[in-house]
Amino acid sequence: MLTGRDEDIDGRVLDAAHERGVQEALCFAARIEEIEVAEREELIAQWKCLSNGGRSSSPGCADAAMILRLKSENEGLRQFRHAVLHSKGWRLLQLARRLMGRAW
Numbered sequence: 001m002l003t004g005r006d007e008d009i010d011g012r013v014l015d016a017a018h019e020r021g022v023q024e025a026l027c028f029a030a031r032i033e034e035i036e037v038a039e040r041e042e043l044i045a046q047w048k049c050l051s052n053g054g055r056s057s058s059p060g061c062a063d064a065a066m067i068l069r070l071k072s073e074n075e076g077l078r079q080f081r082h083a084v085l086h087s088k089g090w091r092l093l094q095l096a097r098r099l100m101g102r103a104w
Contacts (some may be wrong), residue, residue, distance in 0.1 A: 037078060064082045 048066060084090055 033078075037074060039073055041067075041071060044074065 045067065047082070
């Protein structure tokens with residue numbers, strides 16, 4: 001039989017485990033996002049190279065100015081995505097989808 005003290009200890013252990021799980025998930029999500037950003041930058045540079053027919057003065061088929069521009073565009077898109085996903089309107093829409101079901 002659990003006493004009040006045992007239940008309190010179990011609650012604290014569960015709370016600590018939950019917090020560790022949340023922190024792990026946030027770290028994992030951040031690593032995934034970093035990988036996705038790097039992959040997007042590489043793909044954009046490759047597409048740009050292919051659209052030029054592979055002609056460029058540098059061996060990597062992308063000059064420094066273009067890479068900086070693409071990185072800034074990518075950062076802007078990342079910030080926009082973050083703003084949308086964390087907006088109240090988006091969360092309200094997701095709540096409505098959960099209440100009504102996915103197919104509406």
